[in-house]
Amino acid sequence: MNDKLTVAFVINPFAGIGGSVALKGSDGGNTVTEALARGAEPLAQQRAAVAFAKFSAYSEQIHVITAAGDMGEDCARAAGLSTDVIFTPESPSSAHDTQEFARTILALKPDILLFAGGDGTARDVCEIVENKFPVLGIPAGCKIHSGVYAVTPTAAGRMIASMAQGQLLSLTEANVMDIDEDAFRQGVVRAKRYGEMTIPDDLRYLQSVKSGGRESDELVLADIAAEVEDVIGDEWAVMGSGSTVEAVMEHLGLDNTLLGVDVVHQGQLIDSDVTAQTLLDYVRDAQTAVKLVITLIGGQGHIFGRGNQQLSPSVIRQIGRENIVLVASKSKLQALNGRPLIADTGDTVLDQELAGYIRVITGYRDYAMYHIASPE
Structure with missing residues (x-):
């Protein structure tokens, strides 16, 4: 035996x-x-x-x-x-x-x-x-x-x-x-x-089935979008995927790739549904800091590694953790029931560098602190 x-x-x-x-x-x-x-x-x-x-x-x-x-x-x-x-x-x-x-x-x-x-x-x-x-x-x-x-x-x-x-x-x-x-x-x-x-x-290590549906509270999304507009101003901004980011793009009056990554500068859409290499070229060529606007997957908490592989480790490192603009409604955070946000970039060193508390825009001049963790 x-x-x-x-x-x-x-x-x-x-x-x-x-x-x-x-x-x-x-x-x-x-x-x-x-x-x-x-x-x-x-x-x-x-x-x-x-x-x-x-x-x-x-x-x-x-x-x-x-x-x-x-x-x-x-x-x-x-x-x-x-x-x-x-x-x-x-x-x-x-x-x-x-x-x-x-x-x-x-x-x-x-x-x-x-x-x-x-x-x-x-x-x-x-x-x-x-x-x-x-x-x-x-x-x-x-x-x-x-x-x-x-x-x-x-x-x-x-x-x-x-x-x-x-x-x-x-x-x-x-x-x-x-x-x-x-x-x-x-x-x-x-x-x-x-x-x-x-x-x-083992609930520490298993992901939930992804929660479907879009944000239903339009007022909350409008408040989040208004705050993001103030944060990014006329700077270069990489806009990630998801319905919360889509609401920001709608607020800016720009076309959006719901399931892709777009590039914005001075309030204008520069490129849509870009690849990882094209995105890295934009970020490297920018003369100022580049903001990265992302949200989390409802029910799971992933911020990287699920449907946004264009945000490669090289892109994320070039942008820097300090320029990540994370957006989510409080109800979306509460639905995690205390589970951490997950960074699954494919680069374990970067995942650890991203770990820790991060500020989340939850409304206009309204923020929450939430932790990113790796299940070590």
Whole structure:
């Protein structure tokens, strides 16, 4: 009898590849090819490696079964873990390979399936695995609406480490959600529930299913927008995604990319739905400080790493924490029930640099202090 924790592990190598180049994801026939042509770099391996670093010290207690190459083997072996390759994907790999790997492990009955990807990957896994054994997602995509993901790759790694140490974790059911990426690229969110899977339950490390809907209190949004207008003045400003920022843009009389990032200067829209590289060029070329106006994802608390991958670590560092203008209604903050804001930039050092209390604009001349934390 094997007394090691058996972790089945698979990566969608192209998860989230369209995020930094404003393609809103990796789903769709030619999206990966177009993203690569635009200069996008796959990041799923890096995010998986962050998770593995948190449990690689327990190599004596963990055995990994995985897919060949960049679908899992490379990451597991780099972490020094006992590894068996049980599936060889096509090259390049696809969603079909994720599903075939899931079918392969059904008879092996691992203790847990750890996967790196986005909501599309969660759907692929759910279609095969359902509730047959626990799963846990490492967030690596643009769209992370599903409740089967840890809040960050670090959090996912810590949960696996807890299991390897024999710590008791309850199990619960979590929804698998996804949206239509073609509609998403047109600024329309159509979310749908595709099923549920069993996950280890640790509220410190698991994200909530994203809260839908827009801010309903127009007066609050108008007050927030008026304060932001005073704060940014005629300076360069990067306007993030989300309905609260959209309300600011409407107040300024400017067109807005609801699910993208825009650039404003001297009260005028300079560029829309920009890529990470274009954004970095604007920020570097600006002669003055650049403000970054962002909000949080309702119900989850993420301020970076969910749908705004154009705000790359390089962009955020160039702008500086002191120039981040965070906006949210008090009701949106209260809905977090004390959970911290999450910065999941893909750069763990930057995430720690962003941690701490930050001022949040909640109205006109009205602010709240709220903490950003990483689940360390």
